[in-house]
Amino acid sequence: MSTARPEIVTPEQWRAAREALLVKEKAHTRARDAMAAERRRMPMIRVDKDYRFTAPGGADATLLDLFDGSRQLIVYRFFMDPDMDVYPERGCPGCSMYADQLGNLLHLRERDTRFVAVSRGEQEHLQRYREHMGWAFPWYTLRDDFDADHDVAGWHGTNVFLRDGDEVFRTYFIDARGDEALGSTWSFLDITPYGRQEAWEDSPEGWPQTPPYTWGGWHDKYDHTL
Template sequence: MKTPTIVTSEQWEAARQQLLVKEKELTRARDALAAERRRMPWLAVEKQYAFDGPQGRLSLLDLFEGRRQLIVYRAFFEPGVFGWPEHACRGCSMVADQVAHVAHLNARDTTLVFASRAPQPDIERLKARMGWTMPWYTMTDEFDTDFGVNDWHGTNAFIHDGDSVFRTYFINSRGDEAMGNTWSYLDITALGRQEEWEDSPDGYPQTQPYQWWNWHDEYTNAEPAAEWLAKIAGSAEDPNGPRSDADKQAATGCCRPTTE
């Protein structure tokens, strides 16, 4: 193995700063792409689909669990898939292993679910074995064929307006590599991260950055803690701004002892 050049700390920092310019350009390009997604046209879902869940038969609208948006990952766990019946597809299992706590998505009015063709008893057994907790449903009809995930994994995003459901985005293949963290999921939804710095159409729901963040076991509280709101007051971050990590920590209180 031919290793890179060994340098001094000053040279290393100079190289890092040079690369950081390109990394920030990539971040801004990614934000711009997400803004385009939020302006994608919506496709009405006219057909009625049925899923089996732990409590019985459910419609596609039921999968939203009362929230505005729905993300459905098609995972391959069923007869004929390598690993059955002990395991799901290796790639889909890697995706499942990387899913962040869904409470953060739920706080943005978004539900994430997995869907396969395996019966519910097998899905519950697999989830218990692998330590997965996301909702996972059984497809009973042509949902996978109709939404491009019958032969390959993929992630579909939906939104509803009353009883009307719309498909808003779809990503698969290497696009799914980025899926797993809260931000990557929100960035493919119609409403985005719902923070004020985002370039979104007029009237889209948006709140101050940091304001809605919480510990995953405390989102049931009606409002964020007053201490947290006080720390973030006036600290909304411009994602394209020059603020240093120290500035951001001082403004939000993140990663600093609360007794200071």
């Protein structure tokens, strides 16, 4: 075990160091907000291909079905595939750690946004593993080249889609270390085209917005399912 540790200082010195760092942390927060504002102004791509998935329970599903009525959709590519050494008993350890840190997804639903995971594994194995690990997110089976077309055939990644009626558009993609920052309600909303949908945000005219701290709260009071 390492014996290395931070320097020991007086309470006054610690507070001075904390306040100096806080200046940089606030600048980082402002820069993150500016990046999210720029992200909300990104163009999008129309999705014309008829992608197919197997839903929990075995039903056939389209990409439009994955929205389940929501306007925005976040799709995480979870590696639990038949060609993995640990399949069908387990999925990728990194993807599993990602799933462990997901917040309560009902808060996303309150913001007209749905999160789902997709893998190439069969439903019987995906759902057994999900229940064993104590996860609640919807998990679908990939049945075509959705992963290849959306940059997640060889690695994990997160795609974001927007629905306008029956039309679907790809708005954003992030992977590698970018996925490390995801998991909380706020982090997911910040990668969607409509963002947190709060009045303080720098968003294009016409974007849905409400006053801050007026929509979130007790998840058991929401009229939603995952």
